[in-house]
Amino acid sequence: MDTDITGDAETDLPPPVSDDLDDNGFPILPPTAAATSSFADDFYRSGIDWSSLQLQAAPPHQRNPAAGTKAKCGGPLVQRSLFQAWGIEKPPREEAAQGVRAAAGVSSSSASHSGTWSGRKRRWGGDSEENGVAKKPATCPFYKKIPGTPFTVDAFRYGAVEGCSAYFLSHFHYDHYGGLTKKWCHGPIYCTALTARLVKMLLSINSEYICPLELNTEYVIDGVTVTLLEANHCPGAALIHFRLSDGKTYLHTGDFRASKSMQSHPLLQTGRINLLYLDTTYCNPKYKFPPQEDVIDFVVRTAQRYLKKQPKTLIVVGAYSIGKENVYLAISQALEVPIYTDASRRRILHSFGWPDLSKRISSCDQSSPLHVMPLASVQHEKLTKYLETLNQRFLAVLAFRPTGWTFSEAAGKELDLIKPSSRGRVTIYGVPYSEHSSFTELRDFLKFVRPQKGL
């Protein structure tokens, strides 16, 4: 039977569901006596879209009712191994530990997000609740709230969040802005200027709610000092650094790709992060991928090679709405050709305000051998049709899918071992170009940041 996680925040213990252990041995809901309010419990109970995680302090202290409240009892954080941090002994199977993902592709619903962990479907969030609990959007999960502040991050699908007077948006990807519509009226939205432009342009949010912030600049918002840092994820993506009036410092990474250069930021060098909200998409050593520059270099060399053999080759790069720009920008620069893409993407790319990108964008598909398309279009059948469309201007297609995760061991370490898939005149390369941190990058970042070491 379904339980309602949308219930009031005061509901400490939702009634147990039928199958209450997932494949990894996590309690879906604490079996009665399980007084353990472990991180995993809270995590699982809080629903959906794990957009960022809070690495909580060591001892699973006294059960903390209302997982979502700001009564975060400020327990110190100790970062141990990533697995230990969530009480995962050892991944029983391969997919075991991968999970602690932020922002799983789990949609807004309050249902079945455990799919990412176990592949088993489960429902536990029916809105139509029997016992008279008013139906409302799923409650904002605890890990999207910043304790001790009236802030949430990437929490737009819960209507007005109680106690929230400022809503932060880490970056403009659907799984993070989901819920934002032109009817938004629950409070100011803080984000980078670039993200702000996209929010306004594509979601028609009323300007009065949009509050752009410059990177690397301190703002005092509701008594909290807030600084946005470059996240190295997609254009406009930011890490959010909070300094509370009591001196506590929190870092919310959103989605990010950790890098050495990040470590030179003054705010991260103080060693004074009390609480870390981490993007752990690839929180498993099995995910390896090379530095972005290496992948870009590989893509460029490959494109050049194909063009040499067949000058009438069309190069296609797949991309989501935003992200992966550097892949096609690099090709454009190396081959000295413009970038063609459709009108809607042109509008988005121009809105970045990046002259080096804007000046290379073309609106004529015949004039450029470099086309950017939605990832979903980068498949043999669609590209074959597309090629016909272009009417003899091109004789072959070389396409890249920057996928971000590596299935083949090979691609992780030796790019030149990547085998393309060819059908007829269409060749497709999956390349491990990631805009999330790899496991080792995550580990190095944690070692550097050392959330609350020694308190």
Added chain:
DNA sequence: GCGATCAGTT
């Protein structure tokens, strides 16, 4: 018609 949610896709 619109938003919210679910299912499906690469």
Added chain:
DNA sequence: CACAACTGATCGC
């Protein structure tokens, strides 16, 4: 395969 980030279909009003 598994993953992020959609996209489209269906539901409820």
